Amino acid sequence: MSGSARRYEPMRPAQFAVAVCCMLLVVVGSNILVQVPLNDWLTWGGLSYPVAFLVTDVLNRRFGPAAARRVAWFGFAAALAVSVWVASPRIALASGLAYICAQLVDIHVFDRLRDLRWWRAPLASGVLGAILDTAVFFSVAFAATGTPWLTWMLGDLGVKLAVNVSMLAPFRALMWNLARPANA
Numbered sequence: 001m002s003g004s005a006r007r008y009e010p011m012r013p014a015q016f017a018v019a020v021c022c023m024l025l026v027v028v029g030s031n032i033l034v035q036v037p038l039n040d041w042l043t044w045g046g047l048s049y050p051v052a053f054l055v056t057d058v059l060n061r062r063f064g065p066a067a068a069r070r071v072a073w074f075g076f077a078a079a080l081a082v083s084v085w086v087a088s089p090r091i092a093l094a095s096g097l098a099y100i101c102a103q104l105v106d107i108h109v110f111d112r113l114r115d116l117r118w119w120r121a122p123l124a125s126g127v128l129g130a131i132l133d134t135a136v137f138f139s140v141a142f143a144a145t146g147t148p149w150l151t152w153m154l155g156d157l158g159v160k161l162a163v164n165v166s167m168l169a170p171f172r173a174l175m176w177n178l179a180r181p182a183n184a
Helices: 013-033 051-063 065-086 089-113 120-142 149-166 168-179
Strands: none
Touching: 013 051, 013 065, 013 089, 051 065, 051 089, 051 120, 051 168, 065 089, 089 120, 120 149, 120 168, 149 168
16 A cells, blocks of 8 residues: 555644654754764764654654654744754754755655565665755755864764664654554
């Protein structure tokens, strides 16, 4: 059965609000943390941002790609608005552009692979999303700034890929708990 022919649980307004708040927290927090380098290879934002893919994948699995896209777009608008105040305009622009491109790719790839083994969709979509996000973000945010952005980009990507793999366990646990009946 293709993703578009599936029936998904409808997302209630409270669930939507929680999902957008989670996305906002991850993206804004990461925009603040990306400005704090750990060393010449990594910023703190590289550790926090991959959680955005976990949020998207859980939404995609439970509520379908349309709901995940809706949360991604609302999260994009909210995070961009807040990021302008907590980060530099260049960081906010880079973050917004990288975020929406990567999230839409993640949602599409996840939906195409959702019928394979449980781990393939979140792993493949997260890897592709992380590569796209990292390339777009670091080239827009830091190119020609005199910072070691190429090494930050490589370090950030390595951490995002490692965190993406580590997010498989929480994804599986959330899927198991979300699949149980509410009165169980």
